[in-house]
Amino acid sequence: MPPAGGPAQDLLRHDDASRPSTAGEHPGGLGVRCSGVVHLYRTFEGHDVVALSGVDLVIRPGERVAFLGPSGSGKSTLLTLLGGIQKPSAGRIFLGEHEISRMPEPELAALRSRRVSTMLQGATRNLLPYATARQNVGFARLALTRAERKEAVPERELLARVGLEEVADQVVTTLSGGQRQRLALACAVACGPQLLLADEPTSQLSHADRDAVVALLHDLGDELGTTVVVVTHAPEVADTFPRTVTMKGGRVGSEGHAGAEYVVVGAEGVVHLPTHLAEEWPAGTLVRIEPEDVDRLVVSRGAGDQDQGPDRGRGPDAGGAGGGISETLQNDRRHP
Ligand code: ADP
Ligand code: MG
Numbered sequence: 001m002p003p004a005g006g007p008a009q010d011l012l013r014h015d016d017a018s019r020p021s022t023a024g025e026h027p028g029g030l031g032v033r034c035s036g037v038v039h040l041y042r043t044f045e046g047h048d049v050v051a052l053s054g055v056d057l058v059i060r061p062g063e064r065v066a067f068l069g070p071s072g073s074g075k076s077t078l079l080t081l082l083g084g085i086q087k088p089s090a091g092r093i094f095l096g097e098h099e100i101s102r103m104p105e106p107e108l109a110a111l112r113s114r115r116v117s118t119m120l121q122g123a124t125r126n127l128l129p130y131a132t133a134r135q136n137v138g139f140a141r142l143a144l145t146r147a148e149r150k151e152a153v154p155e156r157e158l159l160a161r162v163g164l165e166e167v168a169d170q171v172v173t174t175l176s177g178g179q180r181q182r183l184a185l186a187c188a189v190a191c192g193p194q195l196l197l198a199d200e201p202t203s204q205l206s207h208a209d210r211d212a213v214v215a216l217l218h219d220l221g222d223e224l225g226t227t228v229v230v231v232t233h234a235p236e237v238a239d240t241f242p243r244t245v246t247m248k249g250g251r252v253g254s255e256g257h258a259g260a261e262y263v264v265v266g267a268e269g270v271v272h273l274p275t276h277l278a279e280e281w282p283a284g285t286l287v288r289i290e291p292e293d294v295d296r297l298v299v300s301r302g303a304g305d306q307d308q309g310p311d312r313g314r315g316p317d318a319g320g321a322g323g324g325i326s327e328t329l330q331n332d333r334r335h336p
Pocket of ligand 2 (some may be wrong): 076
């Protein structure tokens with residue numbers, strides 16, 4: 001594979017040097033807006049599983065975001081909803097100006113074939129198993145016009161970008177897990193989407209391959225202005241993204257911007273405690289929330305007793321069960 005962070009080679013345009021720069025011609029990234037998104041799955045037994053319980057999220061055109069969070073927190077569900085693969089049970093999702101949560105299927109299919117690429121969790125689900133690597137890339141480009149296909153980087157070159165040159169004519173079923181993952185990503189970027197959604201795209205890769213794949217994702221953003229969203233558990237991958245969104249229990253629990261972590265206020269004022277505090281302050285713990293000034297709240301754990309005075313639980317001298325632990329929450333208005 002080429003070294004990570006090497007010189008960017010155009011993914012879509014083939015003969016770059018022979019033509020004047022086309023910067024600004026490409027349509028750029030697609031922004032995303034979710035409001036009150038809820039998603040339920042019905043199990044075979046007829047139970048409802050709440051996968052998303054109210055997601056409010058805005059991703060700007062061209063932004064690059066890593067979704068983090070424990071298993072079962074709703075990351076994959078959210079990604080498939082953004083990619084128009086499933087429709088939310090409730091709430092609204094906009095891609096650019098289009099509300100995809102209410103879009104008729106033919107329109108949605110057109111959006112998926114040209115403007116939005118989703119790489120589902122588990123590489124093989126994205127591939128035609130009995131076709132070769134090269135045929136898979138060709139299939140991913142079926143929606144391009146003849147002229148666009150001519151202009152695009154040849155299949156072999158795109159495969160070389162992800163280190164699959166040697167196996168271009170091998171059938172998918174003969175490829176290793178890591179090779180399939182790289183092929184799935186090559187297919188996802190093959191028609192230069194405006195929004196790329198990739199669910200754990202590096203989970204099966206060696207460190208070198210992982211770095212090369214991450215470089216490819218960022219090149220897509222640099223070259224086409226594509227909005228890039230990845231789900232990842234790897235800190236090395238998340239660290240390359242300027243923004244992180246951490247899912248927790250079916251909603252956005254916190255966000256990282258430029259290295260600083262922000263808890264997100266959810267619907268009805270719900271705020272998740274940071275994980276390390278949540279263990280010490282279990283569900284059912286009584287807390288007092290007192291404004292200190294406009295931008296600061298003091299959250300203190302008091303006793304469950306009835307005679308708790310107004311100052312109880314505040315400061316290191318306060319009594320009561322675990323009394324006196326307090327946490328200051330600050331509303332940072334500089335946050336973008
Ligand atoms: P993550 O990607 O963060 O691990 P998922 O979006 O896959 O989370 O899952 C969120 C919740 O929805 C989990 O409780 C999971 O068990 C449940 N879930 C996901 N897919 C299905 C499905 N097809 N049927 C029933 N429940 C599902
Ligand atoms: Mg998942």
